Amino acid sequence: MESTGCVVAGGGPAGLMLGLLLARAGVRVTVVEKHADFLRDFRGDTVHPSTVRLIDELGLGEEFRRLPQSKLRSVVLPVPGGPPVTLGDFALLKPPYDYIAMMPQWDFLNFLAAAAAEEPGFTLLMSHSATGLIRDGGRVRGIRLRRPDGSEEDLRADLVVATDGRHSALRAAAGLAPREFPVPFDTWWFRLPRHAEEAGEVAGLIPALGPGEALIALNRTDYYQIAYLAPKGADARIRAEGVEGFRRRIAALRPDLADRVDAIGSLDDLHWLDVRLDRLRSWHLNGLLCIGDAAHAMSPAGGVGINLAIQDAVAAAKLLAPALLRGTVGAGDLEKVERRRRPPTVIVQTAQRLMHRAIFGPVMAGKRTRVPGLVILLARRLPAIRGLMPRLIGFGPLPEHAPAFARRAGTSPQART
Template sequence: MEQTGCAVVGGGPAGMMLGLLLARAGVEVTVLEKHGDFLRDFRGDTVHASTIRLIDELGLGDAFRRLPQSRLNSVAFPIPGAGMVTIGDFASLKPPYNYIAMMPQWDFLNFLATEAAREPSFTLLMEHEATSLMFDGGRVAGARYRTRAGTEGELHADLVVATDGRHSVLRRAAGLQPKEYPVPFDTWWFKLPRHASEKGAVAGIVPAFRDREAMIALFRDDYYQMGYLAPKEDSARIRSEGVDRFRERVAALRPDLADRVDAIRSLDDLHWLDVRLDRLRRWYVDGLLCIGDAAHAMSPVGGVGINLAIQDAVAAADRLAPALLGGRVTAEDLAAVQWRRRMPTVIVQTVQRIMHRVVFVPLFAGRTPGPPPALLFVLRHVPRMRGLLPRLIAFGPRPEHAPGFARRHQPRGTHGNH
């Protein structure tokens, strides 16, 4: 019989960070990841200052900064008639946490997996897809899985943590139903080549707007990761219009990239994301805890989903490691994790819902988008708010610190010299 202390289902940022932290506490932890590697496009790439600080506290700052990355030093928004309005200038924050790192998520996940593998109590099982839960007297007692080869198995655990994303199999198996909030758009992700003359140490998320559509561009080493945003009800029409019409839309939004839209060979080159914004009323049942997107699916607005999920993992590890080492995790322990992380989740989702109403609903209705004039005035003329917003973006509400059991020594001050 396969047995572990904590079965973590899903090898995304929350799952890998939780696995690393619990293993450093000495908990036997097994992460089940359904894919064979982390090399999947069109995932979030922002590593916020709160996460960078956490990595430093874990003694991994130097290794993290050696990974290929670029720095996002500010967040600006194009407002018709007002130009680019900066809503977050991270230079006002105290170094070395005065930027957001931009790196491919697969590099970040490989980094976490490598560090976790150094811990003797950590196991990562790739190509193991969780299919259902096991119960013992009403309590979750483990997870069933299927390998890519078709072999089925059971992993018994003192606790199962679902980090398997917005379409979580485990939360559905536990009967946990999220409350959903309306989202006015979906995102179509695709790649465009980035010429050698355009390369350099540039980080950013470049938005463009037209009538009833928008697009963002994220920089990669040799390509742009593009996200085309359109009203949810337009998905069928976009498919029916075909690839030539889609190329025209891209060229109209970004004329500077019109010379390479033929790289979109067919609609098969597009990755459609059904954008959701939801939150479980209850994140747990006895023996099972949901965190990250499994507990609260986030809108891509602000790019905060990864970091909110990682903060969930830190809070969960801090509370649950002693209970797991003691041999019994109670429902009260799981409720305590939800209590600590619910408020930050509500705040971030509320801000995202406001951004949906203020920017995207008017845009997709054919009206000029943009924040209210009073907000523009505050952003430009109220120094306290100009200092508060960058910190909220970079750290979020209630950022977590590494538990004492997970910290490792790093030469003092080295991480500030990068």
């Protein structure tokens, strides 16, 4: 029977960041990921300023900046009959952390995995699934692991951390039930080509609202990454309309993209996201900790889920590494992580619920087709508003710094300009 100091279930941003940090502390850590690679499209492709700062603190800034990426510097809302309004200006943040880096998530995950692989205590098991928990004496002692060939084995550990997302298998196995909050929409992701001569900065964000639907387009180098929002439960209706009906919806919301909607070849090109907003009442059992989406599924409103998950991982590493090195990690240590990370989670989720109620709910109900006038007025009259949103989105209510044991020299000169 294999054993390790800490087993992390889920090789997403939180899981790999936690694995990297614990390995740098000297903890033997194993990250298990059910997929054979990280090449899954339409996952969160944002790396927020707090995470860019964290990467610099880890001494990985130069390698990170060599990855293909673009910079989102502002959120601008079109206003019918008037000039657009800047809702958030990331340039108001202190350089060099004055943007959101936009990159395919597989590049970011491969980057983290490569950095972690440099540490002797780190192991990454791809194509391995965590299917259940090993319990002994009232404590979680490890996980049941399914290998690529379908066989199973036990992997024992001093601590199990679930970072396996909003549909966490380990959370379910532990019997931890989240409190769910209403969400008025689901999201369908897809791509459309972007012509080289088109205006607009790379990584720009363009929203469009209609009665009972909305569309958010992220400018990428040669394509638009688009989220279509419709009322929750609308997937069957949308698919019954067929691809032609969906193309007409997109062309009506963004007439400037009507010339390329044929790039949606079939409804198989749509990636449906069942949007959830929930939070565990307790994030841990003795021997098991849930963080990231496994502890608190976030709405895509504000695009902050990855940022919060990574900050959970940093706090967990900082608070748990000493106990893991001693082999004495207990329920009290896990409670410290939850006490630190629950307040910022509650603050962000409360803000998302307000956004749902004030903007997305009325839009999905067909009662509003534009951003509330008060929001536009405040953004135009109060310049501080344009800096507040980037601060909350880019860093969050309680940003975390790299623990001392994980820091390395090597921050790039670009990060100091």
